[in-house]
Amino acid sequence: MEKALYNPGKLDRGILMDPRTKLLLLITVTTFALGGAGGRRCENLVPVLCMAPFLLLFTAKRFKTAIIGIILFWGSSTLLTFANAHNMGGFLYYIILGSCGVLGRFLPCIMMGRYLMESTTVSEFTKAMKKLHVSDNIIIPLSVMFRFFPTVIDEADSISCAMKMRGISIGGKHASKMVEYRMVPLMTCCVNIGEELSAAALTRGLGGEVKRTNICKIGFHVQDFIAISLCLVPWILLIVDVVK
Amino acid sequence: MIEFENVSFNYMRTDEASVKNVSLKINNGETVLLCGESGCGKTTLIRMINGLIPHFYEGQMKGRVSVDGTDTTKAELYETAKVVGSVFQNPRSQFFCVDSTSELAFGPENMGLPEDKIRGRIDSTVNSMKIRDLMDRNIFEMSGGEKQKIACASVDTLNPQVCVLDEPSSNLSLEAIEDLKQTLLDWKEEGRTIVVAEHRLYWLKDICDRVVCLKNGETIFDISMKEFKTYTEEKLRAYGLRSVNENLSMIPIKTEHMSTETITFEKLFYNYRNCDALQIDRLEIPRNEIIAVVGPNGAGKSTLSKCICGLMRGFRGNAVIDGKKLKSRNLLKNSYMVMQDVNHQLFCETVMDEVILGMDEENEDRAFEVLEILGLKEYAGRHPMSLSGGQKQRVAVASALLSDKDIILFDEPTSGLDFYNMEKVAQLISSLRGQKTVFIVTHDPDLVRRCATVVLRLENGHVKNTNSDGEMKGYGTEKEKCYSAVV
Numbered sequence: 001m002e003k004a005l006y007n008p009g010k011l012d013r014g015i016l017m018d019p020r021t022k023l024l025l026l027i028t029v030t031t032f033a034l035g036g037a038g039g040r041r042c043e044n045l046v047p048v049l050c051m052a053p054f055l056l057l058f059t060a061k062r063f064k065t066a067i068i069g070i071i072l073f074w075g076s077s078t079l080l081t082f083a084n085a086h087n088m089g090g091f092l093y094y095i096i097l098g099s100c101g102v103l104g105r106f107l108p109c110i111m112m113g114r115y116l117m118e119s120t121t122v123s124e125f126t127k128a129m130k131k132l133h134v135s136d137n138i139i140i141p142l143s144v145m146f147r148f149f150p151t152v153i154d155e156a157d158s159i160s161c162a163m164k165m166r167g168i169s170i171g172g173k174h175a176s177k178m179v180e181y182r183m184v185p186l187m188t189c190c191v192n193i194g195e196e197l198s199a200a201a202l203t204r205g206l207g208g209e210v211k212r213t214n215i216c217k218i219g220f221h222v223q224d225f226i227a228i229s230l231c232l233v234p235w236i237l238l239i240v241d242v243v244k
Numbered sequence: 245m246i247e248f249e250n251v252s253f254n255y256m257r258t259d260e261a262s263v264k265n266v267s268l269k270i271n272n273g274e275t276v277l278l279c280g281e282s283g284c285g286k287t288t289l290i291r292m293i294n295g296l297i298p299h300f301y302e303g304q305m306k307g308r309v310s311v312d313g314t315d316t317t318k319a320e321l322y323e324t325a326k327v328v329g330s331v332f333q334n335p336r337s338q339f340f341c342v343d344s345t346s347e348l349a350f351g352p353e354n355m356g357l358p359e360d361k362i363r364g365r366i367d368s369t370v371n372s373m374k375i376r377d378l379m380d381r382n383i384f385e386m387s388g389g390e391k392q393k394i395a396c397a398s399v400d401t402l403n404p405q406v407c408v409l410d411e412p413s414s415n416l417s418l419e420a421i422e423d424l425k426q427t428l429l430d431w432k433e434e435g436r437t438i439v440v441a442e443h444r445l446y447w448l449k450d451i452c453d454r455v456v457c458l459k460n461g462e463t464i465f466d467i468s469m470k471e472f473k474t475y476t477e478e479k480l481r482a483y484g485l486r487s488v489n490e491n492l493s494m495i496p497i498k499t500e501h502m503s504t505e506t507i508t509f510e511k512l513f514y515n516y517r518n519c520d521a522l523q524i525d526r527l528e529i530p531r532n533e534i535i536a537v538v539g540p541n542g543a544g545k546s547t548l549s550k551c552i553c554g555l556m557r558g559f560r561g562n563a564v565i566d567g568k569k570l571k572s573r574n575l576l577k578n579s580y581m582v583m584q585d586v587n588h589q590l591f592c593e594t595v596m597d598e599v600i601l602g603m604d605e606e607n608e609d610r611a612f613e614v615l616e617i618l619g620l621k622e623y624a625g626r627h628p629m630s631l632s633g634g635q636k637q638r639v640a641v642a643s644a645l646l647s648d649k650d651i652i653l654f655d656e657p658t659s660g661l662d663f664y665n666m667e668k669v670a671q672l673i674s675s676l677r678g679q680k681t682v683f684i685v686t687h688d689p690d691l692v693r694r695c696a697t698v699v700l701r702l703e704n705g706h707v708k709n710t711n712s713d714g715e716m717k718g719y720g721t722e723k724e725k726c727y728s729a730v731v
Contacts, residue, residue: 161581166591166602167647168591184591185589189585192587200339202321203294204329205321205325208320209322213352213358215362216346
């Protein structure tokens, strides 16, 4: 079932890492793999960083996603090297360069983001943000977003079922109105659920003046230190580069 | 414990008051049932007890409501939350966390209790409600009954003196209702004051001490459960109530099938990542009859209905109608599901646009005919979202009729409906008999006995039609034998 998307079930949480480590990993991967910071000095490190999200997905037992990701990632980079080596030119080369470049850069970041979303519970995330002294004005909307993701996916699923039954599809006669037909019921349902949800949260004492406790246990372990040291290498290289 | 003094309320943007001059006193430890037809003001009263009115739902309020000596209209919501715990109708929109353990901790965390105390409370709740196996799980993957248990448990961890429940059984199967009943009995034993607003009354007759019935926002009677049980069926109907001694047997109407044609489903197999959800080799269904699909939560009812509608990806089976073999894609063209949340399937700006959307040739005259039959003609120009729940449902049925589908499937069409509305739905479904093959996925025995002509009971993905259904689940004296098991 697609329902498992974006929310951690009991069994497949993978190795437990502190949400802060995961965030650091996400930032590092995006900066160096997507942003290409660090230049030549980090060139050899980037593939290692790019493999991290796939490895993590493996530990979370998302084998299919991880394997597809790895094949796509290595396939695109091999194709690019191949094209470079044969001095290809012209239109075909640009297409390969464009698509493989985008794929190779975006894929690891998307996978890392997905891992973060799937393996972190709302409370863990909130607690991590609290420990980072992030303001409540940022934490609350973010945690609500976390909660809302599965709901929106659920609703969108039902709506697309309803659309299929009515024969509204790409290639059908109402193709031009696809977006409208999808968005209108989705908005209505999400607004309704949102209202019920806030009512339920309020009756359970959200918004009181006392300081909220959080029973989640988060903290740094061996795996966190390994991941953090991996992340620190490119950052140090970058800083050294800038200082010089 | 709870006191209403001449309370009236109107919601914003409505002219009529939802509650008019109600005075009510509920003593400590009492268990009260609030009943009455839809829109009679039950929910409004519940919302006043937990303070959502006037703090969350705005409107004009007169009078005074006090719980345990404090005025809920003046006290902040998080103050009231310490005394009053609430369970709502819809299990999917009342939990704030994604995993069950954090959900149980959510209330006490908001109170700022120390960590070890919270853990202690979770532990005792888990033990008393026997939900150890539900801990640390993803709530989105739970069945409706399990979700409702988590909702009750998360109220329990706050340890409130007053518990209010707003139609908690609407989306539950008969088995899940039994669990809910046990929870309420435990709470009663602990001396909590409980107020339940409900349409289905049978499961509350051993729990509640007192019954308050409302109509158009006014109390019409306030009596003991003992006296209430003596009310005749006719008297209950006059108040728009369902039976207290509900007959829980799922028995089809005794009638000859209208034709000898059948629809045959072959290879109804489906499995999820780690479990088989559906294993039916061959299923023969009389055509143009009304088939009720019943069974406990998680028996494969919704998987079956998705397969029938051709909505299940990777479903390899097929159906034979009129000697033609239909695969998933053609099943999609031939069937229509009226979903539990009808809002999912209303797309257009007017009812008229909505119903002609799926027609092969847009024929307004025919559309008017069908709307007329369904009593929707005067609403043709209205926006579908502005209609009432029952009307929306009928719009969905109208579009199914007009798009020439063979199979119409209703997913829990009567959850949360009072007697009148349930009967209306039953009439609507009965009127389709002979024209369409109708499947109803339901937990509602009243509905089954009113319109189904075939009952299909699913258990663990297999069809299990046993004759003992009627006897096993018969509350009170009525014991009937399930006479036909057509498969």
